Amino acid sequence: MNRNIKMCNGDCCMLKTALQIRRMKLLIEKQLQKEANAKPKNIIVTPQSSLYSYEDVQNMAKYIINRAEKKPKYGLIFGSHMNKLSDLVDSPTVLEYTDIPKFPISPLHGTNCKMFVGELMGGPVIAIQGRLHYYDGNPFGSCALPVRMLKLCGVEYLFLICSAGAIAADCKVGDVVVIKDHINMFGWGGNCPLVGPNDVRFGSHNVTMTNAYDEKLIDRAMEIAREIGQDDRVKCGVYACVGGPALETPAEHRFLRKIGADVIGMSIAPEVTVARHCGLKVLSLTVITVPSIDVAAPPQNDYASLLSEGRHISSELVSRIIYKIQNNL
Ligand SMILES: O=P(O)(O)O[C@H]1O[C@H](CO)[C@@H](O)[C@H]1O
Numbered sequence: 001m002n003r004n005i006k007m008c009n010g011d012c013c014m015l016k017t018a019l020q021i022r023r024m025k026l027l028i029e030k031q032l033q034k035e036a037n038a039k040p041k042n043i044i045v046t047p048q049s050s051l052y053s054y055e056d057v058q059n060m061a062k063y064i065i066n067r068a069e070k071k072p073k074y075g076l077i078f079g080s081h082m083n084k085l086s087d088l089v090d091s092p093t094v095l096e097y098t099d100i101p102k103f104p105i106s107p108l109h110g111t112n113c114k115m116f117v118g119e120l121m122g123g124p125v126i127a128i129q130g131r132l133h134y135y136d137g138n139p140f141g142s143c144a145l146p147v148r149m150l151k152l153c154g155v156e157y158l159f160l161i162c163s164a165g166a167i168a169a170d171c172k173v174g175d176v177v178v179i180k181d182h183i184n185m186f187g188w189g190g191n192c193p194l195v196g197p198n199d200v201r202f203g204s205h206n207v208t209m210t211n212a213y214d215e216k217l218i219d220r221a222m223e224i225a226r227e228i229g230q231d232d233r234v235k236c237g238v239y240a241c242v243g244g245p246a247l248e249t250p251a252e253h254r255f256l257r258k259i260g261a262d263v264i265g266m267s268i269a270p271e272v273t274v275a276r277h278c279g280l281k282v283l284s285l286t287v288i289t290v291p292s293i294d295v296a297a298p299p300q301n302d303y304a305s306l307l308s309e310g311r312h313i314s315s316e317l318v319s320r321i322i323y324k325i326q327n328n329l
């Protein structure tokens with residue numbers, strides 16, 4: 001037997017000429033392309049919880065502490081109509097959002113995107129004006145990022161000051177509602193800044209939302225309202241959080257009232273969820289800017305003064321609470 005003779009299989013004999021080889025290659029490529037087109041493509045979306053890593057947030061906090069040469073204990077976030085309250089901060093170091101590494105910037109907020117690090121009633125505070133809203137196109141992870149950043153700055157108490165529409169008939173324009181709980185319409189749909197892998201350095205994966213609004217702080221706020229003679233203007237209520245930017249329809253308004261909402265707004269719930277996750281004590285105050293649909297609106301001329309009174313009452317509550325905590329009262 002001649003050992004130099006090699007046997008070939010049928011495939012080899014079929015591919016005799018270069019032209020045939022080329023044709024076969026094209027056929028295989030076409031077939032592969034067809035299969036690839038038939039499969040859905042994997043779309044990789046960064047989950048909300050991974051938009052900013054722990055190290056990113058740590059760098060932001062370090063930057064703030066280094067620039068201000070202060071470690072704040074109290075964090076304040078002001079909503080769209082509450083920015084003026086940042087005047088409360090004594091001798092502040094003013095930081096622009098653009099100064100802070102990787103901090104999200106909302107072009108819609110113009111010059112309002114600032115942080116003030118200083119003192120309030122002797123307590124070290126940081127106040128953030130120019131809240132990031134979902135309806136401006138910011139992802140939830142960005143809307144709630146300031147809360148994590150405050151936590152890593154050393155903040156223990158978070159004050160969220162916002163404005164809202166009235167759902168309950170007894171909430172009037174210019175009243176201040178101390179939020180005791182919320183109904184998070186976003187969250188029901190799984191729209192939450194915590195969606196995605198959990199970094200335990202921020203908090204544990206299972207977040208309980210009972211006592212998310214700190215009961216002791218709520219009691220303090222109500223007590224101070226009585227002390228300053230504003231208990232008829234300060235109420236305690238439930239906040240319904242919706243996406244906006246369109247306001248609620250009359251049917252939604254009726255529905256929200258039926259399920260126990262007193263006020264409606266488009267912000268704080270994602271912030272409070274993240275605050276609860278990282279163990280911050282939260283107090284949220286909302287000033288009513290829009291009357292309930294079944295309640296007569298105040299005369300146009302009174303609006304500005306009612307809102308300014310509401311802001312004033314909110315600032316009294318926050319300042320006096322900080323004073324009491326600082327002085328162990
Ligand atoms: O919650 P803040 O930031 O105060 O803003 C409130 O005002 C906006 C409507 O004018 C909504 O975003 C509502 O939530």
Ligand SMILES: Nc1nc2[nH]cnc2c(=O)[nH]1
Pocket residue numbers: 163164165166242244247248264265266289290
């Ligand atoms: N009606 C109404 N008024 C608001 N004022 C601020 N936010 C809101 C809201 O969501 N609804």
